[in-house]
Amino acid sequence: MRQTGLSARRTAHHLLMQIIDEGRLMSELVGSGALASLGPEDRARAQRLATEALRGLDRADRMLKPYIKKTPPTHVMNALRLGVIELCSGAAAHGVVNAYVEIVARNKRTQAMKGLTNAVLRKIADEGPEGWAKRALPLTPGWLRQPLVAAWGREAVTGIEVAHFAGAPLDLTARTDPVALADAVGGTVLPTGSVRLADHGQVSALPGYETGDWWVQDAAAALPVKLLGDVTGLRVLDLCAAPGGKTLQLAAGGAQVTAVDMSARRMARVQENLQRTGLQAKTVISDAFEYDEGGYDAVLLDAPCSATGTIRRHPDLPYAKDGSEFGALIAQQETMIDHALTLLKPGGRLVFCTCSLLPDEGEVQVEDALERHPHLQADRSALDIPGVDPAWITDEGGLRLRPDYWPDLGGMDGFYMSVLRHNAA
Numbered sequence: 001m002r003q004t005g006l007s008a009r010r011t012a013h014h015l016l017m018q019i020i021d022e023g024r025l026m027s028e029l030v031g032s033g034a035l036a037s038l039g040p041e042d043r044a045r046a047q048r049l050a051t052e053a054l055r056g057l058d059r060a061d062r063m064l065k066p067y068i069k070k071t072p073p074t075h076v077m078n079a080l081r082l083g084v085i086e087l088c089s090g091a092a093a094h095g096v097v098n099a100y101v102e103i104v105a106r107n108k109r110t111q112a113m114k115g116l117t118n119a120v121l122r123k124i125a126d127e128g129p130e131g132w133a134k135r136a137l138p139l140t141p142g143w144l145r146q147p148l149v150a151a152w153g154r155e156a157v158t159g160i161e162v163a164h165f166a167g168a169p170l171d172l173t174a175r176t177d178p179v180a181l182a183d184a185v186g187g188t189v190l191p192t193g194s195v196r197l198a199d200h201g202q203v204s205a206l207p208g209y210e211t212g213d214w215w216v217q218d219a220a221a222a223l224p225v226k227l228l229g230d231v232t233g234l235r236v237l238d239l240c241a242a243p244g245g246k247t248l249q250l251a252a253g254g255a256q257v258t259a260v261d262m263s264a265r266r267m268a269r270v271q272e273n274l275q276r277t278g279l280q281a282k283t284v285i286s287d288a289f290e291y292d293e294g295g296y297d298a299v300l301l302d303a304p305c306s307a308t309g310t311i312r313r314h315p316d317l318p319y320a321k322d323g324s325e326f327g328a329l330i331a332q333q334e335t336m337i338d339h340a341l342t343l344l345k346p347g348g349r350l351v352f353c354t355c356s357l358l359p360d361e362g363e364v365q366v367e368d369a370l371e372r373h374p375h376l377q378a379d380r381s382a383l384d385i386p387g388v389d390p391a392w393i394t395d396e397g398g399l400r401l402r403p404d405y406w407p408d409l410g411g412m413d414g415f416y417m418s419v420l421r422h423n424a425a
């Protein structure tokens, strides 16, 4: 086996350890240089391996179970999991087994388990892709599965798990013409106007990247701005704006946009995106609660949330998190809605949205806001837009999107959104 293969595997193992044992997110790890010592090929390989292991983790554990009497330390378990993923996708057994035996042997506390690692992975190699295919769909960890089942029912959660296991295609939003973009990149136009690519290489190598003809944005994430209809000339505040997908949509639609985000690092990405696309928006680095310039025609509040709607692309989330932070996020969303309402002119509209699958971060927030503010109304007519299935419309007047929707088109992120009209008190 080439040494480069070992580096990628060791890094994939390190990523799994950090995510599962330390509760770090893959994005944080990548952002803080976890892949920096690798060349581009190994970097991509390490990240792909760790991502596939997280996506299939429950199935890998079930495959390992018959061969393990007592669960070994996480260091060994993660080496075995990565071994299962590789062996079950058809990689040559010899190189894979040697690499993971070496990873286990290099750690003083686990070196005595290299024999076990070798024996278990050889048995997994005998089962190979056929053994993998006959195991059941990987289940979401219980801390998240339970509230999802309570919200959507078992059948829907199975559909969501199918979508999580399949991963996400690449969706692009066109600056101007989705049909021309689909032609240029070899994609298809989705019913809601996003352009989808099932297979793609490096994103920045796609036609139109340099000239800013499009930006990456899941089809579900592209809908909140569409709920505002024609925004030409409107003053719109994009609160919690970074990395800026919705800012770009608003600017491309002709709005006068102010984009606010508290993260300077993430705001730099908004600025890069504006520069690449040649679109205009005012950017303000500020805590949303400290931003008090009002009188906007519309405020788009894409509130910080559990991000449980994005697990197709971030399978680390259910392993890095345990739900303990979500109560604080839910409380913050409520106060952010109240603050956002103070920034609207009378008759203005608030689009509240979250990339969450939890009703407490969507339907319940809007029900509660409507109770707290008797002059507020959910604008149901805003939901009547091309490609939106009326079955997605909720009782309180929002849109619930889930990864199990559009199963034949490749799914979508989980999202919630509602347009609230602020009538004069």
Ligand SMILES: C[S@@+](CC[C@H](N)C(=O)[O-])C[C@H]1O[C@@H](n2cnc3c(N)ncnc32)[C@H](O)[C@@H]1O
Pocket (backbone or CB within 6 Å): 221, 239, 240, 241, 242, 243, 244, 245, 246, 247, 260, 261, 262, 263, 266, 286, 287, 288, 289, 302, 303, 304, 305, 355
């Ligand atoms: C869901 S992301 C926004 C995604 C963005 N709207 C887009 O479409 O690209 C949430 C953002 O909220 C920002 N944020 C979190 N708490 C904030 C606060 N108190 N004030 C301002 N921004 C905040 C985070 O930095 C993060 O960029």
